[in-house]
Each structure stands twice: as C-alpha cells, then as structure tokens.
Amino acid sequence: MNRRDLLSGLISGVGVSLLYSELSFGDEQDRKDSEGQNKQKDQTEQKELKTIYLTIDDGPGKHLESILQNLKNGKATFFLVGRAMENLEGYSLVRKALEAGHQLGNHSYSHPFFSRLSLDKAKSEIEKTDLLLEKVYREAGKINPKLFRFPFGDNGCMGCKRKNEHKREINSLLENLGYSAYSWNLDGEDWKYGRGKTVESILGKLMMIKSGDIILTHENVITARYIVPYLVSSGKYDLKVLEK
Numbered sequence: 001m002n003r004r005d006l007l008s009g010l011i012s013g014v015g016v017s018l019l020y021s022e023l024s025f026g027d028e029q030d031r032k033d034s035e036g037q038n039k040q041k042d043q044t045e046q047k048e049l050k051t052i053y054l055t056i057d058d059g060p061g062k063h064l065e066s067i068l069q070n071l072k073n074g075k076a077t078f079f080l081v082g083r084a085m086e087n088l089e090g091y092s093l094v095r096k097a098l099e100a101g102h103q104l105g106n107h108s109y110s111h112p113f114f115s116r117l118s119l120d121k122a123k124s125e126i127e128k129t130d131l132l133l134e135k136v137y138r139e140a141g142k143i144n145p146k147l148f149r150f151p152f153g154d155n156g157c158m159g160c161k162r163k164n165e166h167k168r169e170i171n172s173l174l175e176n177l178g179y180s181a182y183s184w185n186l187d188g189e190d191w192k193y194g195r196g197k198t199v200e201s202i203l204g205k206l207m208m209i210k211s212g213d214i215i216l217t218h219e220n221v222i223t224a225r226y227i228v229p230y231l232v233s234s235g236k237y238d239l240k241v242l243e244k
C-alpha cells in the first residue's frame with residue numbers, strides 16, 4: 001500500500017467512524033456535513049499530487065520486466081532503441097508495456113550521435129525504429145503518437161549556440177516523418193551512478209521535482225530498483241505518459 005492509498009484508507013476510515021457516532025445521535029444534517037468535509041479533504045489530497053512525466057530511455061532490456069511490475073500505480077514513456085526491439089523477448093516486453101498503458105517513443109535504431117550522421121543515415125535510424133513501433137501500436141489497436149528523443153540529446157549539432165544547417169535539416173527530416181522531439185527538464189542522473197553519484201544523491205535530486213517536469217532516466221538497475229519505486233510509492237506524484 002502506498003502513502004496515497006494509506007491516506008485515502010485513513011480518510012474513509014474516519015468517515016465510517018464519524019458516520020457511526022452521528023447516526024447513533026440521529027443527526028442526519030451533521031452526518032452530511034461531515035461527509036462533505038471528508039470529500040473536500042480527499043479532493044485536497046488529490047490536488048496535492050504533482051503531475052510528472054517519467055521517461056525511461058535505451059530499452060528494451062533486462063530491467064524492463066521489473067520496471068513494469070513496479071509501475072502498477074503510474075505510467076511512463078519508454079524511448080526505445082530499435083535494434084533492441086528486434087528480438088522476440090524485447091518486442092514482447094515492449095508490447096506488454098504498451099498494453100499496460102505506457103507510451104512508446106522512438107530513440108533511433110542504434111543510438112548514434114545525430115550530429116555525426118548524414119541525412120540518409122539519420123532517416124534510416126528514425127525509419128527502422130518507426131516500422132517496429134508502428135507494428136506494435138497496430139497490433140495493440142492503438143495509434144503511434146510518434147514521439148522522438150535524440151540519443152545523448154544530440155539534435156544534429158551538440159552545444160550549437162548559433163543556427164546550424166545540419167541541425168535544421170535533421171529537425172525538418174524528423175518533422176517530415178511525422179515526429180516531434182522530446183527533451184527533458186530534469187535529469188534523474190541514474191546514468192551517473194558509479195561515476196561520482198550514489199543512490200542517496202540520485203534520490204536526493206528527485207526531491208527537486210516540480211509539477212509538469214519531464215524526467216530523464218534510463219533502463220538500468222538504479223531506475224528499476226530505486227527511482228521507479230520511489231516515484232510510485234512516495235504518494236507525491238501522478239505519473240502520466242507524454243502525449244503529442
């Protein structure tokens with residue numbers, strides 16, 4: 001049971017005991033007032049939840065199954081690498097994620113730096129994964145929203161401050177293929193584990209989450225064992241999928 005369930009359980013428990021004591025005095029109006037207050041209290045609890053968008057990149061891999069098990073009370077968007085979806089196990093896990101209400105996005109076919117790719121290669125990276133995603137969405141009877149995330153956040157010219165022709169061409173290619181690029185505004189830093197970050201410091205950073213944040217994580221042991229369980233059980237967040 002998470003904190004939210006516990007709280008709503010406590011609130012409805014209070015409701016039941018108040019109802020019992022007030023009925024014994026036969027005061028119907030007081031009972032209604034009390035129920036109204038409890039309803040308001042319940043709504044306040046709901047309102048306090050921050051809507052956040054958890055994104056999990058680089059799958060499907062060996063941690064997807066446990067991530068899905070831990071995501072029963074929340075939804076995530078998985079930005080997937082096409083070549084990892086080609087085997088039966090990867091594909092069926094992705095299908096399972098989609099059927100559980102999560103969103104799937106395109107994270108290229110082989111996870112390259114797009115600033116180093118010709119336009120033809122970039123097109124093929126997007127299209128090969130698109131074919132796989134179209135198949136899985138079609139089989140599940142859903143529509144692929146065509147969400148894209150650039151590997152390494154490299155949208156054609158990393159760190160470019162001025163206008164750059166390659167970046168412009170890559171972005172119009174993406175648009176022509178029907179895709180929209182999604183970045184993030186909070187780096188979960190799961191990928192820094194073992195590179196100077198501890199589990200405590202990674203979870204500590206998550207305390208800074210604001211409503212509306214798009215959180216970057218990756219399919220790895222830190223996300224599976226710590227980040228996802230924290231986000232779904234803290235009782236602070238409403239985890240939703242990215243939509244176009």
Ligand SMILES: [Zn+2]
Pocket residue numbers: 057058107111150151152
């Ligand atoms: Zn990636």
